[in-house]
Amino acid sequence: MHVIGFMAETTTAPSETARQLPWATPESSDVNEDALKALETYKKRDPSKVVVRFKAVGNAPIMKQNFYKITASNRFQAVIQFLRKELGWKASDPLFTYINLAFSPAPDDTVSNLFKSFCTDGHLIVNYSTTAAWG
Amino acid sequence: MSNYGTTRHHPAAAQKGVTDYHTTLFRRLSWEGTVPLEIRVDPQELPANSERGLECYFIQAPRVSYLPLLMPEIRRFLMDVVFDETAAKALKEEDWWFEADDGTLLKWHWPIGLIYDNHSILATVRPGSSLAGSMATPLRLILHLASPPTDKLLLSPSAESCKQAFMGQLKEADFIRWGNTKRITGLRKVDQDGLWEGIREHNFDDYWRVATKVTPTTTPNRSQSPGPPPSSVSMHGRPPSADNAGPPERDGAYNVRSVPVRVYLPDGPVIQDLVPPLLEDGTPHTLSHFLSTHIPLLFPPRPPAPPPSRAKPNPQAPSVPELAYPLVQGVLTPLESEMAWLGACLAGADGWLNICVGVNKK
Structure with missing residues (x-):
């Protein structure tokens, strides 16, 4: 890896000679209030729910009920945890999860974002397997 | 050029x-874009007999790289220069994790450039953040040596799990573009690995030799x-x-x-x-x-x-x-x-x- 590393004996950051860019003024008290209000609006969690449909792959046990309504603002990690609980899986038991038999999403993707991009017939299809299938 | x-x-x-x-x-x-990082071991976790005053490491890291790929270099520095030999033996690298100086946990699977940019936009709404003064200031990271908050970090710090997460993102992007992941899954194993190796070695030609087939x-x-x-x-x-x-x-x-x-x-x-x-x-x-x-x-x-008029033949929005x-x-x-x-x-x-x-x- 071509990275430049060097030691520093003092804690002073080399900021004095740093170039000032127009949007980065040191005073932070003059942040535009309209912009902050907009950010607060976008930060509100989406309370809506979407239908997630679980489908077993390979030797994974089949779930009796496989449609669930899950809050859209949840992260995919919460879906994985939910699935583990439903299957009675221990933390050490391997479980691989996929969308549309194609890829594993990042655990911090939200259900809402995944649903918007990948829903099929109004469902987000989550495949689960005990072995790596499309990894 | x-x-x-x-x-x-x-x-x-x-x-x-x-x-x-x-x-x-x-x-x-x-x-070729890089970002400056300042990495400091949490002073409260520094083992006994460490070289205090040297526990800070600066690195100019590639935007396309990942924190787990920087660990060998950071570890080498700490082991050689900072930690006492006996104390170093007791440390387990899988317990190490990073935090920004404002308390944000750093995810192992985010590209370093994204971590940096995400932190710099945060500084535009928070006074007193380390990047508030200038974009050229290093992003200050605190390296913790114990008790990783595993539930929030989501992934283990190994390069292998980072590679798996990277491949997952690559396939998700492929699916969004074409409705399937055939371009990625159609790559030979050696080419799939080559993409990751290109990032690990920060080698443009190695990465793009394969990436042109999927981009x-x-x-x-x-x-x-x-x-x-x-x-x-x-x-x-x-x-x-x-x-x-x-x-x-x-x-x-x-x-x-x-x-x-x-x-x-x-x-x-x-x-x-x-x-x-x-x-x-x-x-x-x-x-x-x-x-x-x-x-x-x-x-x-x-x-x-507005529609053009005699007075304003070329009206601006x-x-x-x-x-x-x-x-x-x-x-x-x-x-x-x-x-x-x-x-x-x-x-x-x-x-x-x-x-x-x-x-x-x-």
């Missing part, structure tokens, strides 16, 4: 499989894309080389179903949606249109210009407040940029176009 492109005067440049000069230039510039080309499809209307022709438009109208390209950036895009707002959330390369009227989907559609409170849509700005690969990005072009030339190594939105001062 002659080393940035290899095909400028090459007669075969327009042929399929050869990437044009401007595309290579922008891919090269984003690949869209920038030759526009003339039959579908009439090009921008005359009023928007400007220096910020598509680079001239992209206008060499060639045959319609099956793999063209303007033929994808959707561009893989994520928008990061200061302190969340992350917005992801389908982003078609062309709008319904056949014109290219611009960054301006995308932002004013998805986050209109930060990028208010510009109302149309009324101006709207500029509340926020978009950063792509740390670069302030012109709003007239086309999403398809950004996705093909300025996406990260995982195929995703990451747009970090900062807030303007009054």
Whole structure:
């Protein structure tokens, strides 16, 4: 890896000679209030729910009920945890999860974002397997 | 800059499989981008007999790299210079984790450039953050040596799990573009591994030798894309080389179903949606249109210009407040940029176009 590393004996950051860019003024008290209000609006969690449909792959046990309504603002990690609980899986038991038999999403993707991009017939299809299938 | 492109005067440049000069230039510039990091061991966790005063390490890290790939170098420095030999033996690297100086946990599976940009936009809404003064200031990281908050870090710190997460992102991007992951899964194992090795070694040629097989080309499809209307022709438009109208390209950036895009707002959330390369009227989907559609409170849509009159034969559209700005690969990005072009030339190594939105001062 071509990275430049060097030691520093003092804690002073080399900021004095740093170039000032127009949007980065040191005073932070003059942040535009309209912009902050907009950010607060976008930060509100989406309370809506979407239908997630679980489908077993390979030797994974089949779930009796496989449609669930899950809050859209949840992260995919919460879906994985939910699935583990439903299957009675221990933390050490391997479980691989996929969308549309194609890829594993990042655990911090939200259900809402995944649903918007990948829903099929109004469902987000989550495949689960005990072995790596499309990894 | 002659080393940035290899095909400028090459007669075969327009042929399929050869990437044009401007595309290579922008891919090269984003690949070579680096960010300054200041890494300091949490003083309370520093083992006994450590060399205090030396526990800080500066690194200029590639934007396309990942924190687990920096660990061997950081570890070597700490072991050689800072830690006492006996104390070092008791440390377990799998317990190490990073935090920014404002208390944000750093995810192992985010590209380092994204971590940096995401932190710099946070500084635009929070006073006193380490990047508030200047974009050239190092991002200050605290390295903890014990008790990782595993539930929040989501992944283990190993390079192998980072590679798996990277491949997952690459496939998700592929699926968004084409509706399947055949381009990635069709790669031989050695090529799939080659993509990751290219990142690990920060080798542009190794990475792009494989990545050109899965990344869209920038030759526009003339039959579908009439090009921008005359009023928007400007220096910020598509680079001239992209206008060499060639045959319609099956793999063209303007033929994808959707561009893989994520928008990061200061302190969340992350917005992801389908982003078609062309709008319904056949014109290219611009960054301006995308932002004013998805986050209109930060990028208010510009109302149309009033009809021309005798007094004002060329009326201008009324101006709207500029509340926020978009950063792509740390670069302030012109709003007239086309999403398809950004996705093909300025996406990260995982195929995703990451747009970090900062807030303007009054």
